[in-house]
Amino acid sequence: MTQTTKQGLSRRSLIKGTASVAALGVLGAPRIARADEGPIKIGFPVPITGPFGAEAKDQVKSAELAVKQFNAAGGLNGRLAELLVRDDKLNPGEAATRTLELIEKDKAHFIVGALSSAVQLSVNEVTRARGVIYISISQSDTINEAKDFSRFTFHEALNPQMTAGAVARHAFKKGQKVAYLAADYAYGHEMLAAFKRTAAPIGVETVGEVLHPFGAPDYSAFMPRLMSMKADILCICNFGRDQANSIKQAVDFGLKGPSKIVVPVLLHNQRLASSPDVFEGVVGGANYYWGIEDHNASAKTFNDAFRAAYNGAIPTDYGTYGYTAVRSLLMAVKEAGGTDTDKVITALEGLKYDVAKGPQSYRKCDHQSVQSVFVIESKKKSEMKTDADLFKVLATEAGDPATLRSCEQLGHKPS
Amino acid sequence: MEMAASKPMTKIATAPAAAPRRERLGRWRVPLSIAVLCVLPWLLPSKALAVNVLIYGLYAMGYNLLFGYTGLLSFGHAALFGTGAYVTGIAIGQFGTNWFLGMLAGVIAAGLMAAAMGALSTRTRGIYFAMVTLALAQLVYYVALQASSWTGGENGLRGFTVSKVGIGPLSVDFLNPIVKYYVVLAFVALAIWTLSRILNSPFGGVVEAIRENETRAKACGYDVVRTRLLAFVLSGLFCGLAGTLSALHLAIVPLDSLGYMMSGQAVMMTMLGGVGTFFGPFIGALAFLVMEDVLSLWTAHWQLFLGAIFVALVLYMPKGIWGTGLVWFERWRGR
Numbered sequence: 149m150t151q152t153t154k155q156g157l158s159r160r161s162l163i164k165g166t167a168s169v170a171a172l173g174v175l176g177a178p179r180i181a182r183a184d185e186g187p188i189k190i191g192f193p194v195p196i197t198g199p200f201g202a203e204a205k206d207q208v209k210s211a212e213l214a215v216k217q218f219n220a221a222g223g224l225n226g227r228l229a230e231l232l233v234r235d236d237k238l239n240p241g242e243a244a245t246r247t248l249e250l251i252e253k254d255k256a257h258f259i260v261g262a263l264s265s266a267v268q269l270s271v272n273e274v275t276r277a278r279g280v281i282y283i284s285i286s287q288s289d290t291i292n293e294a295k296d297f298s299r300f301t302f303h304e305a306l307n308p309q310m311t312a313g314a315v316a317r318h319a320f321k322k323g324q325k326v327a328y329l330a331a332d333y334a335y336g337h338e339m340l341a342a343f344k345r346t347a348a349p350i351g352v353e354t355v356g357e358v359l360h361p362f363g364a365p366d367y368s369a370f371m372p373r374l375m376s377m378k379a380d381i382l383c384i385c386n387f388g389r390d391q392a393n394s395i396k397q398a399v400d401f402g403l404k405g406p407s408k409i410v411v412p413v414l415l416h417n418q419r420l421a422s423s424p425d426v427f428e429g430v431v432g433g434a435n436y437y438w439g440i441e442d443h444n445a446s447a448k449t450f451n452d453a454f455r456a457a458y459n460g461a462i463p464t465d466y467g468t469y470g471y472t473a474v475r476s477l478l479m480a481v482k483e484a485g486g487t488d489t490d491k492v493i494t495a496l497e498g499l500k501y502d503v504a505k506g507p508q509s510y511r512k513c514d515h516q517s518v519q520s521v522f523v524i525e526s527k528k529k530s531e532m533k534t535d536a537d538l539f540k541v542l543a544t545e546a547g548d549p550a551t552l553r554s555c556e557q558l559g560h561k562p563s
Numbered sequence: 564m565e566m567a568a569s570k571p572m573t574k575i576a577t578a579p580a581a582a583p584r585r586e587r588l589g590r591w592r593v594p595l596s597i598a599v600l601c602v603l604p605w606l607l608p609s610k611a612l613a614v615n616v617l618i619y620g621l622y623a624m625g626y627n628l629l630f631g632y633t634g635l636l637s638f639g640h641a642a643l644f645g646t647g648a649y650v651t652g653i654a655i656g657q658f659g660t661n662w663f664l665g666m667l668a669g670v671i672a673a674g675l676m677a678a679a680m681g682a683l684s685t686r687t688r689g690i691y692f693a694m695v696t697l698a699l700a701q702l703v704y705y706v707a708l709q710a711s712s713w714t715g716g717e718n719g720l721r722g723f724t725v726s727k728v729g730i731g732p733l734s735v736d737f738l739n740p741i742v743k744y745y746v747v748l749a750f751v752a753l754a755i756w757t758l759s760r761i762l763n764s765p766f767g768g769v770v771e772a773i774r775e776n777e778t779r780a781k782a783c784g785y786d787v788v789r790t791r792l793l794a795f796v797l798s799g800l801f802c803g804l805a806g807t808l809s810a811l812h813l814a815i816v817p818l819d820s821l822g823y824m825m826s827g828q829a830v831m832m833t834m835l836g837g838v839g840t841f842f843g844p845f846i847g848a849l850a851f852l853v854m855e856d857v858l859s860l861w862t863a864h865w866q867l868f869l870g871a872i873f874v875a876l877v878l879y880m881p882k883g884i885w886g887t888g889l890v891w892f893e894r895w896r897g898r
Contacts, residue, residue: 197866234860248610249611252740253608266717270813270817273724273815337717
């Protein structure tokens with residue numbers, strides 16, 4: 149760019165250049181009108197860079213697998229699907245811009261993605277104003293509520309009420325004392341609220357709650373306070389690196405002996421990043437664990453396809469969201485016979501799908517995917533058969549709308 | 564105001580021979596800038612990006628009024644941008660005002676915020692000024708984080724999508740990207756013209772005089788503290804306008820729009836384009852956003868390349884892209 153300035157860019161060539169670029173834009177326009185015949189485009193904004201990059205990359209892999217399978221099976225009468233992956237940088241403003249680009253420029257028919265509460269809500273705001281179907285694959289309770297919901301909004305990921313609820317029902321016993329350590333942002337707050345909602349009827353006593361800042365590397369200031377609470381259960385509600393860091397320090401402070409450590413979502417990648425000794429005995433929820441393939445045929449099929457596509461790698465928990473969301477969407481597109489938004493919404497609402505983890509379906513009122521939740525425990529090093537043999541499944545809570553907050557509680561009008 | 568009556572001080576650091584030519588060119592700077600911006604959406608990869616360039620360009624230009632022209636390095640301009648954005652969103656979403664009143668409320672609130680921040684900070688200078696502005700901006704950030712029933716807290720403010728923009732019976736579809744671009748451009752063009760008038764006024768001269776030599780400006784009888792405060796407020800109005808436009812554009816206000824990264828971005832874009840040049844900050848914003856957009860589509864390691872490009876630009880174009888370009892242009896014309 150410096151070279152042209154130095155040698156002098158003639159006014160004439162500048163005008164010519166500008167005009168030709170503008171002409172190209174105009175010539176490109178007629179393509180838009182025939183968009184219905186082109187590939188089925190699925191926009192996929194996820195935070196490839198940033199603290200959740202590992203999870204996001206797994207989501208991309210899984211989503212690409214779903215698209216590949218759809219295309220290999222002939223697509224929609226020969227019409228193939230295409231995944232447009234974009235880096236939202238874990239920033240709501242960036243995600244909104246990227247989503248606008250996907251809809252306006254790339255003419256994406258559907259949007260799937262996002263991996264943070266704030267980011268998914270911003271994507272949802274853009275898509276619902278433009279009448280584009282969006283399937284969120286990040287945990288959130290807020291997106292189910294009437295205020296943020298629209299008929300274009302679908303939520304494939306579990307929500308805090310489901311994961312924390314399942315974990316609490318399994319791990320909390322009447323008369324026990326629970327102390328909470330939660331990250332001081334939406335994720336931590338929602339998980340904490342969901343635990344307390346479930347804990348109250350069980351008859352568990354809350355002995356204290358400590359909030360820590362998002363992304364805190366050092367938890368030593370919080371540990372003595374948690375120790376002094378003398379709880380039977382230490383419930384740690386945070387995500388990503390925070391989970392591994394806080395559990396490690398709780399173990400260093402000797403909290404694991406007297407209290408049992410429980411987390412709402414026991415993260416595959418964080419367990420891998422840490423050691424089996426640190427995580428040993430920690431109990432948490434999960435949307436997916438590859439180990440269920442022994443008794444779950446759809447998991448076996450999914451794992452095998454994933455292994456074949458990615459040199460024997462196994463799918464992770466958050467990665468699987470990318471697969472189930474895109475698969476369900478493409479099934480609905482097939483059912484609807486095209487990309488017409490209204491028809492696909494109807495198809496999604498009526499869809500029963502079992503593609504990786506057992507039966508799933510979208511609840512009518514809030515479009516939450518009702519699905520099973522696995523309560524898992526991190527294995528001892530000596531119990532691990534392979535490096536990937538991380539968890540043991542303690543319980544499987546089948547998908548049941550009764551475990552969700554009711555449509556009325558969420559502010560939806562009874563239909 | 565006494566300073567308005569007196570003549571501005573002579574401009575410093577311009578080669579005497581080049582001065583008349585540059586002035587001739589300078590007279591056309593507003594129409595030229597706007598003409599370039601009119602074709603911008605056709606030159607960039609996407610319309611949404613082009614709107615962002617307008618918004619961040621205005622933000623950086625507003626910032627440059629304080630940093631480049633007055634010589635005050637603020638690290639708290641996110642508070643002004645964010646206040647504009649939040650107040651617009653809250654006015655439309657919770658009080659149901661129309662888009663224009665929402666914008667007006669946003670700009671006024673940003674002006675008031677700038678007056679408050681300026682009153683507390685313009686007495687300090689150098690690193691102390693930077694620190695005070697940073698601290699005040701963080702204060703605003705935490706207020707927005709805590710007042711979640713108003714601001715949506717961590718999740719950001721939403722629920723105020725403006726789909727139609729109009730005055731009286733005339734209205735246009737604001738969801739259409741091209742229409743949106745030109746509506747935003749109308750406001751940005753007005754702001755660019757206003758900024759140019761401010762810089763060309765005697766006040767603009769005083770501001771530069773203070774930047775070059777504060778003691779001398781004081782000795783000449785200018786009220787340094789009040790001039791700085793006024794510059795801060797004016798800068799805040801431009802940045803607030805950028806904030807309100809961003810709220811309308813994205814239909815959300817993320818909490819990050821008050822964060823220190825956002826303040827840092829203003830510094831970065833201004834430096835990249837050229838500190839103290841009229842159109843430089845706009846070029847800086849353009850370069851920053853386009854590089855980020857294009858590189859991140861091309862590779863997952865975009866940060867590495869972006870960093871390398873920045874280092875190269877700082878090393879070889881210390882006056883920024885526009886500033887260095889101007890120097891080369893002068894040299895070429897003077898040959």
